[in-house]
Amino acid sequence: MSEKRRNVAPNKSTSPSSALSACGCSFEDGLCVWVQGAEDELDWLSRTGPTETPNTGPTGDHSTSRGKYLYIESSAPTVKGDKAQLKSLLLPPAGGKGYCFTFWYHMFGATVGSLKMLLQTADPLKRTLVWQKSGNQGDEWRLARSHVTLQEVHQVILEATVGGEAGDIAMMTSPSSVDHVLPLEGSCDWQQQSDDDSDWVRETGSTHNPHTGPDSDHTTNTPTGHYYFLSSTDDLQGQTAKMSSPLYPAGKWVCVQLWYHMYGRGVGMLNVYQQSEEGKEALIFSQSGDQGRLWRFAQASLLPRVQPYRIVVEGVKSGPTQEGDLAFDDVHLTDAQCPPPGHCDFEINMCSWSNLGGDVDQEDWLRGRGASTNPSTGPSVDHTTNSTHGYYLYVDNSVGEWGDNSFLISEVFQPATRGHCLTFWYHMYGSHIGTLRVYTNDRTMHSGGNEEGMLKWIETGNKRDRWKEASVTVKHHEAFWFVFVYQRGMNPGGDVALDDISVRPGGCYSEPPISPPDDDNDMMSAGLAVGLTLLAGVIISIFLVVLNKNRRV
Template identity: 70%
Template sequence: MSNGEKKQAVRFFYFSLNDASGRLTAQSRTLRSGSDDRVLWTREASQSYSWQRAEVTLSSAASSKIVFRYELGDGLRGLVALDDVSFSRDCVFDPDNSELPDLSSTSAPPSTSNTPTSPHLTSTAPINPCQDNEFFCWQSQGKVCILATLQCDYHLDCPQGEDEAGCGPCTFENDQCRWTDVSDGQSKWQRQRASNNTEPPTDHTADTGYYMRVNFSKGSTQSEAQLQSPPLSPSSPYCQIRFHFHISAESAGSLRVLMQQAGGSEAILWSRSHSTVSHWSPEHLPLGLHQQPYKVLFSGVNNAAASHVVAVDDISFLNCEKSYQPPALASFGCSFEDGLCAWVQGAEDQLDWLSGAGPTQTSNTGPAGDHTSSKGKYLYIESSSPSIKGDSAQLKSSLLPPAGEKGYCFSFWYHMFGATVGSLKMFLQTSDPLEKTLVWQKSGNQGDEWLQVQSHVNLQKVHQVVLEAAVGGEAGDIAIDDISLSPGACPVSDLCDFEDGSCNWEQQAAGDSEWIRHQGYTHNPYTGPESDHTTSTPTGHYFYLPSSSTDRAGQKAAMFSPLYPADKGSCVQLWYHMYGKGMGTLNVYQQSEDGKEALIFSQTGDQGLLWRFAQASLLPRLHPYRIVVEGVKAGPTQEGDMAIDDVQLTDDQCPPRGFCDFEDTMCSWSNLGEGVDQGDWLRGSGGSPNPHTGPSVDHTTNSTQGHYVYVDSFVGEWGVSSFLVSDVLQPSTRGHCLTFWYHMYGNHVGTLRVYINNRKMQAGGDEVGLLKWTETGNKGEKWQMANVSVTHDEAFWFVFVYQRGRMAGGDVALDDITIVPGSCYTEPPIDHSDNKGMIVGLAVGLIVLAGIIIFIVLVMLNQNHNKM
C-alpha cells in the first residue's frame, strides 16, 4: 500500500493466553528482503486473557506492507491470535499485490542495527554509506555518519535530529513516535488533530496540530487507558521528563505518570485527579538515574459515566544524557526580573505563581514592591477570588547535585502580610527514592516586611527544592524574591537557631538532668513542642530539658552561652516552650566573668502548646559576660518538658516587661490562630489603608512613622472576631493593671472587648474567658485610654477580641499596652498631649482676668483722686 505521504493507520485486535514472556510486534516493510523492517508497535510480555484493540500510525511515501511477528518467550507455550485487521481511508491498496522492490531499486537505507526504527522514515533517503559501527543521518545533506552509540542518547547529534527520532520525545505532529496504546480495556489513547469540534480545540505545539487523547469507553464508570513510551535509554541522575497535559475543567477524569523498570515493576511518579482550568499545563518530573532501559506510561482514568477529556502533548526529556553535569550552584539563583530562570511552575496545584511589580491587586496584603530594589519584580500568589482557601502554588527548581561535604546555603526572601495569610513551605524532594521532606514553613501574618530564610542543605542525593504557598483567605497574598544558592554553610549571625549544632553553648547538669538538642516531638506525651520554632517543621532543631518520674523538685540544669564582650548587646531575646501540667520554672541570668549572676527573666508553669517570645534588658557591665538559661524541675512528672530556640542578642534596648508600643515587633502578644481567629491583628503605621476609618497616626509618637496594631474591617463577614492574646501572667496578691490606648473610628465600628482567661476555663472549651471591659461603635478620630484591674489566684492571660460591625469601615486599633502588678488608678492618668489646649486656655483666661481686675482698680483710684 502507499498513500503519497499521507498518514496511515492500521487497526487490529489481538488475543493472548499463557504467553507472558512472548513478544508480538507490528512492523512496516518496504523492501522485499525484509532487511528494512521497522517495528511500529510492540506488545511486551503480558497476559490479557481477552481481545484487545490496537491502532498504529505510520507515514511513508513508499509502497509498504504490514508484517505481524511473534517471538516465543522462555515460558510455557500459549496462544496468540489476531482478528479484524483494518486500514484507514488514507491508505491506497495495490490491486495487483505487486512485489516490493529489492535493495537496488530503492533509495531507502538498508536496515542495520544502526538505522533508525522510527515509523516516519521517508523513502527519499539515499543508500546507507556508513560503516557498521556508525549511524547514517539519512535526512541530513551529504554523507553524515555518527557513532551508533549516539543514537537515542537524549542528544541531537545529526543535523536534522534523526538520531533521536522514535526515542521518546514527541510532538505527535507526524506520528506517535513509537508511543503505543497498551490499554487492556475498551478505553484507548488516540492521536487526534485539534479543531473547533474537539476538546481541547488546540494542541500545545501549533494550535491546529496533533495531540494524544484518551477515548474513554461510553457508559463506563471506571475505565483506564495507558500510553507507553518506547524503551528509553539509560539516563543521568538529573534526567527529567517535560510534558503538557489537559484535563477538562471540573472533570472526574485523572491522569497519572508511571515509570516501568526493566524488570517490569512500576512506580507512580505523579497524579492529577482534577483540574480547575481548561488549558494546556506544563509539568516537569524527575526520572533520575537509570542503568538499564526503562519506560514511562501515561495512564488516563475516567471515574464517572459522563465523558471527560484527558490529553497530553509535547513530550521531551531534559538533562538525561549520561554525560550531563549540572552548572554551578549560583546559576540556580533568581531575582525574577526576567522570568523564572531555572525554576518551573508545579502542576500538582491549583494556582500559578504570578510575576508582580509594585503592590498586588488586593489592598492591605502583599508587598509594596520587590525586595531587590523596590522597583523590580517578584513572585506572588493572588489570594482573592477566584482563589479559595487551601488553593496552592508550587515553584520547583531544576534537579540539584548532592550537597557535598560542607553542604550549601539556600536563601530566599519572603513577604507574608495580611489578615488571612495561609502558609509558605520549603521542601527538599528526591527522585531515587521518591521522597519529599518539609524543611521550613511559616503560616499567618508575619508583618509588612521582607524577611530572609537561610537553610543549610546537607542532602547527599540529587534533589530539587520546592516552594509551596497556600491561600488562607482573601487577604493573604504571599510573595518571594531573590533566591540564591552558595557552597558551604550559611553566614554566621547573632541568632542561634541550633540547626547546625549548639552555637558553642555549653552544659552544666545537676545529676542526670541535661538539655538535649532534639527534633520533632519530645518522648513524653502531653508535653513539649511538636516542632522547632525556626523552621516550624519536625526536621528543625531546638534544645529541651526532658522531665522524668524520678525528678526532684528544685532539680536544675543550665546552658551557658559563650562569653560576650562587655560592649556587645543591650537585649537578649529567645523563644521558649513550656507546655504540660508538671511544668517547672525557666530562668534566664546574666552572668559576669567571675560567676556572679543577675536574674533578668523568669517564667513558671504551663504556658500552652505554642512557642512564646521573651526578651530581657541586659544590665550595665564593664567585663565580658554570658547568658545562662536554667531549667528548674517541679518534681517527679513526665509532663514538664521545657524547650528553647532562636536565642540572640540585639543592640537595641528592650521595652519594659509588660509594655508594648509595637514599634519594632508584636512583643509577646500573638494572634490566637486558625480555627478560632477569623482574621489577624496587623501591625501598621500611618493612615489606615481603608477610607474613613482607623487612625492616621500612632499614639506613642503621634506620627505617621509610629506603629500600632489594628484589625482590617474589610476582611471577613459581619460578626467574625479577631483575637489578640497576651503572655501568661502569674497570680499576684496585689492584682494586675492593664492599661491600653484604643482607636475606634468609622461608620460601622463593631465591638472591642477585653477578657481574662486561664487553663481551667480553656479546658472547659472557653477560648476567651471572663469579660472585663467592652466598648462599641464609633468613638471619633482620636486615641482614648482605658484600664482594667484584675485579681486572680492562678496563672492567667488577657485577650483582646474585636467583633466586626455589619459593614466594612470599622477598623479598630490598639497601642501602648502596659501590664503591671497592682491596682489601676481610680482616675485615669492625664494625657498631656490632649490637655495642652486646656492649659493654654486657662493661662489666657487668668491673664485676661488679671487685666480686668487691674483695670477696675485703676478706675476706682481715679475716681477717688477726682473727689479729693
C-alpha cells in the same frame, strides 16, 4: 495555567556549585531554571509594584521596590486552600557540609495562609518539609534560610497556600541565594554544664508524649527545625539541666530575649541566669508550671558587669511525671534596652504581643500606618506620633464574615499584691464597628479549653474618628496573660485599631466600662447629663419658692 516544563536530571559533568548557583534568580527575565508545579491549583505570578488587593501583599520588590517579584493572588476566584508550587531544577547531593538556601518572602494580610520549603527526592519519591511560616508576618520583606544536608539528588519546592481573600504571599530569590556553608541552625557554641543532673537535648518535631512539649520549633515552625528540649521522666523532683552561652565581653549586650515552651500538667521550672566568669549566678528570669500549648516570649535586662559573663538556661524537673517537657529556642541578645513588660508603641514591631494563630480565630491583627484603604473607617494617624508615619495595630474589616474573631495575646505576667494596670489607646470608627474585648487568661482556664479567659473590659460601636484611652485594673492570684479580642461587625466599614499598650504594677486611676454601650452612647450620655441638670434646676427652684413663701407666712 501556564505551560509546565519537565525536569531534567543533573549532568554528571556539572559541578554541584554551578548547579546550585543556577537556582539564584531575580525573576526580572522569567523564571530562570525554576518551573511552575503541575499538581497545584495556582501559578506564581510575576509583578512589579503593589498587588491589586488592598491591605495585603508588598508595595514592590525587596531590592529596589521597582523590580519584579513572584506572588500568589488570594482574592476571588481563588479559594482558601488553593496551592501554588515553584520547583527548582534537579540538584546534586548536598555534599559533606551541605548548602544554605536563602530567599526573601513577604506575608502580610488578615488571612495569610502558609509558605513552605520542601525537598523532594525522585527515587523514592518523597517530600520533606524543612521550613514553614504561617499567618501574617508584617508588611515587610523577611529573609529565610534553610541548611540542606540531603545526600540524594533532589528538588527544592516553594509552596504557597491561600488562607483567605486578604492573603497575598510574595517571594524572590537572588543570584547569591544558594551557597555551601556550615550548618546555620546548630548549637551556636552553647554547651552543656557539668554541675547538673541531666542534659538539654537538641530535638526536632514533636516530643514523644502528645500531652506535653512542642510539635515543632519556633524558628521554622516545621518538624525539621531544631530546639533544645528537657524530657519529663520518672526522675526525682528538683533534678536540673543547664546550658550556657559562650563567654561575652563585659558591657556587651543589655537585653536577652528567648522563646520557651512549657506545656503539660507536670511542668517544672525554667530559669535564666547571668553567670560571671568565676561561676557566680544572678537570676534574671524565672517561669514555672503549665503555660499552654504554644511558644511564649520572655525577656530580661542584663545586669551591668565589669567582667565577662555567660547566659545560663536551667530547667528544673518537677518529677516524677510524664507530662512536664520543657523547651527553649531563638535566644537573642541585643544592645537595645528591654521594653517594659507588655509595653509597645508598635513603631518597630509587635514587641511581645502576638497573634494567636491556629484554628481559634479567623483573622490576624496587622501592623500598619496612615489612613485605612477602606473608606470612612480606621485611623488616619497613629497615637504615638500623631502622624501618618507612626505605626499602630488594626483589624481589616473588609475581609471575613460577621462575627469573625481576631485574638492578640500578651506575654505572661506574674501575680502582684497590688495588681496590674493595663492601659491602651483604641480607635473604633466606622458605620459597622463590631466589639472589642479585653480578657485575662491563666493556665487553669486555658487547660480547660477556654482560649479567651475572664472578661475585663468591653466596648462596641462607632466612637467617631478619634483615639480614646482605656485602663483596666487586674488582680490575679496566679500567672496570667492579657487577651484582646475583636469581633467583626455586620458589614465592611468597621476597622478597629490599638496603640501604645502598657502594663504597670498597681491599680489604675479609672475603672473600665461595666457593660457595652450603644452605638450612640456619647450623644445619649450628653443628653442624659443635660436632662438631669435641668431637672435638678427645676427641683431647686421649686424648693426655693416654697421656702420663700413659708418665710413670708
